[in-house]
Amino acid sequence: MRKLILPLLLCSLMSVPAWAQGPMKPGLWEMKVKSDALKNMPKIPPEQVAQMRKMGIEVPQIQDGAMVTKVCVTKAMAENEQLPGLEKNEAGCQTKNVQRSGSGYSADIVCSSDAMKGEGKVKATFSGNESFTSTYDFKGTVHGQPANQHSEQSGKWLAADCGSVKPAGAAAKK
Template sequence: MRKTLLSISFLFTVSTANSAEFNMRPGLWEMTTKSDLLALVPRIPADQMQTLTNLAKQYGLDMPKISNGAATSEVCITQEMAKQKIPTFLSQNQYGCDIKDVTQTGKDYKINLICEGAILKGNGVTEGIFTSPESFTGRTEFKGVVQGNPVNERAYTDGRWMGADCGAVQPLRAHR
């Protein structure tokens, strides 16, 4: 259960990070997501944390630094990714969720999530604003059922551009 819930928070972080189609600068971004679910991380057994670390690596990410209910990670966004309205790696139904009704008005964006998978069922919405091409803030709400357990989760994400060079950080990629 905790593994799946942390995975949901990870999904929301990635979807918030790549939502707006023209405002985001490509390059290295630092993303910080806060949620009540992330506060549960210290209670996750070591073997399950290893599974989560492996999941993150499948998406081209190192496991974020998690402390005090917040996850901080570095994400490399390519020029192509920055231009996409719906990033291709998010539209591949990784968690049984489909992205619907992506809208952008100026610097504001909104994405609706509809999840009908075997493990995850429910609806969510991600909303945010690019305060500049180099920073954004957003929130995601999800209400539904995870492995038969009711969930009503909120996550808040802030992102800031660190520079054009991603260094050793690899771009996000689709789950295989």
């Protein structure tokens, strides 16, 4: 089950281009994802979560049915309109047919890797450079299993200083 959920959640997070209404404000962001996939995700016991964190694995919190993560967006990432998590596209998905309108946008997501095949549609609305909301719908297969997902994302800027949160992508480069 976890093998199916992780790629879908990754696609949900990657479906929010920062450039929809200019660059995201650099600093610490809180990202929330509510997803059909989360409803089916088995609950990880607290002791296992603690053990994973000791090993350096970032385990997002689940609050009110949403996965909540903190993300650090550097000034360079914001200026280059680089979305956290898209430095390397491990899901094999591409963004196509981007349509911008005012403070919103829509785009198609096409996935064609061995692990994930299918198509999705994302729609988002930015409120300046400090918050956004979006929806993402995907239909296809993940690891050969049928997958239909609906997710809702939101992000809000918290502070200019990221504190102990490393810039997005830094953990993967260790």
